[in-house]
Amino acid sequence: MSSETGQQHPLGIYYKIWILLFVLSTCSYLVDYFNVQGGMRWTLVIVFMLLKAGFIVAVFMHVMWERLALIVTLLGPPVVLLLLIGFMTVEGKYTFGNRVDYRGDDANAMPLSPSDIHGEEEH
Amino acid sequence: MSEIALNDGAEPQAGIDGLVGDWSADKQTYNVPWGKLMMWLFLVSDTFIFTCFLTGYLNVRLTTTQPWPVQSEIFALSFGGDPIPLILIAIMTFILITSSGTMALAVNFGYRRDRKRTALLMCITALFGMSFVGMQAFEWSKLILEEGVRPWENPFGAPQFGSVFFMITGFHGAHVTAGVIYLFIIARKVWLGHYEKTNYEIVEITGLYWHFVDLVWVFIFAFFYLL
Numbered sequence: 001m002s003s004e005t006g007q008q009h010p011l012g013i014y015y016k017i018w019i020l021l022f023v024l025s026t027c028s029y030l031v032d033y034f035n036v037q038g039g040m041r042w043t044l045v046i047v048f049m050l051l052k053a054g055f056i057v058a059v060f061m062h063v064m065w066e067r068l069a070l071i072v073t074l075l076g077p078p079v080v081l082l083l084l085i086g087f088m089t090v091e092g093k094y095t096f097g098n099r100v101d102y103r104g105d106d107a108n109a110m111p112l113s114p115s116d117i118h119g120e121e122e123h
Numbered sequence: 124m125s126e127i128a129l130n131d132g133a134e135p136q137a138g139i140d141g142l143v144g145d146w147s148a149d150k151q152t153y154n155v156p157w158g159k160l161m162m163w164l165f166l167v168s169d170t171f172i173f174t175c176f177l178t179g180y181l182n183v184r185l186t187t188t189q190p191w192p193v194q195s196e197i198f199a200l201s202f203g204g205d206p207i208p209l210i211l212i213a214i215m216t217f218i219l220i221t222s223s224g225t226m227a228l229a230v231n232f233g234y235r236r237d238r239k240r241t242a243l244l245m246c247i248t249a250l251f252g253m254s255f256v257g258m259q260a261f262e263w264s265k266l267i268l269e270e271g272v273r274p275w276e277n278p279f280g281a282p283q284f285g286s287v288f289f290m291i292t293g294f295h296g297a298h299v300t301a302g303v304i305y306l307f308i309i310a311r312k313v314w315l316g317h318y319e320k321t322n323y324e325i326v327e328i329t330g331l332y333w334h335f336v337d338l339v340w341v342f343i344f345a346f347f348y349l350l
Contacts, residue, residue: 007230007234007327008231008234008235009231011228011231014224014227014228014231015224017227018220018223018224018227021220021223021224022217022220025213025216025217025220028344028345028349029209029213029216031349032195032208032209032348032349033208033209035195035208041349041350042350045345045349045350046345048345049341049342049344049345052341053338053341053342056223056334056337056338056341057334057338059227060223060226060227060330060334060337061330061331061334061335061338062327066155067135067141067142067145067153067154068137068138068139068141068142068145069141069142069145069146069152069153070153070154070155070160070163072142073153073163073167074163074166074167077167077171078167078170078171078174081170081171081174081178084174084175084178085174085178085181088178088181088182088185089181089185091182092181092182092184092185092186093185095185095186096185096186096187096188099186099188100188103188105188106188107188109188109189109190109280110190111190111191111192111193111279111280111281112190112192112278112279112280113193113196113197113279114196114197114199114270114279115196117270117278117279
């Protein structure tokens with residue numbers, strides 16, 4: 001890939017990725033539509049999310065055709081964010097535990113839905 | 124670009140050797156136009172901002188002992204019959220993906236120097252972006268006016284839901300709005316032929332920003348609406 005021509009690729013790959021993104025989005029929507037819950041929901045949603053993000057970055061943003069020097073510069077720094085996410089998860093769980101243990105909060109409170117609030121006439 | 128010295132016309136090395144070569148050889152490190160590199164660095168910094176927001180969301184959601192509202196019921200919409208869960212958000216997702224596709228085509232036609240079609244595709248992309256922002260405005264007004272969701276309270280459960288919702292979707296919506304304006308400005312300049320003397324990298328740079336906005340939505344859709 002010479003820098004004179006820029007990122008010039010056949011149109012076909014864009015159409016293929018475009019369709020793939022539609023399929024993946026539909027799949028993640030169907031996870032909610034069919035009310036899949038628990039570990040299966042997390043797994044499916046995160047797998048579809050990472051696939052979509054990967055295809056957008058790799059093909060639409062042309063990262064798969066860039067030199068390794070640029071790829072490392074772009075994708076390297078965000079990796080440290082995983083550390084932040086990990087720390088905040090541990091910290092968050094600890095805070096939640098304290099609130100239940102020492103403040104007597106209910107750990108299993110149930111949310112209200114719009115139909116609970118507006119009554120059934122909305123349906 | 125003429126000022127980028129490729130190593131005497133030889134094909135640059137790939138892989139790790141190429142990485143070492145790019146950094147150690149007597150030449151510019153990155154073989155991309157400076158504008159594109161600057162846009163990428165901006166997007167990397169924006170990644171940090173959005174990740175901090177989403178991590179903040181993760182933290183308040185883990186720490187609150189009040190129940191988290193059920194998103195699929197709150198964002199349900201009924202078209203005459205039973206409410207369909209999360210349908211508006213799904214439509215917004217599809218719109219943003221469609222706009223990403225038209226943007227990718229615009230970049231491609233830009234490098235083919237097909238300037239009319241490039242400008243047209245960029246305008247279509249911007250129109251999809253505008254419809255996205257319009258739907259978001261509808262969603263916000265429904266939540267604020269009909270459901271009484273506020274940044275500090277809501278009738279469903281944890282009050283943090285409102286602050287997280289308004290902050291994250293608001294910040295993303297501001298990015299989409301800025302992108303729409305950016306797209307229209309560049310599309311006009313492309314149409315007028317202002318970039319005839321360049322390689323139309325500007326379209327790719329605009330595209331990077333637009334795809335990034337779509338990319339952020341992928342994460343918001345998964346973490347805020349689905350999980």
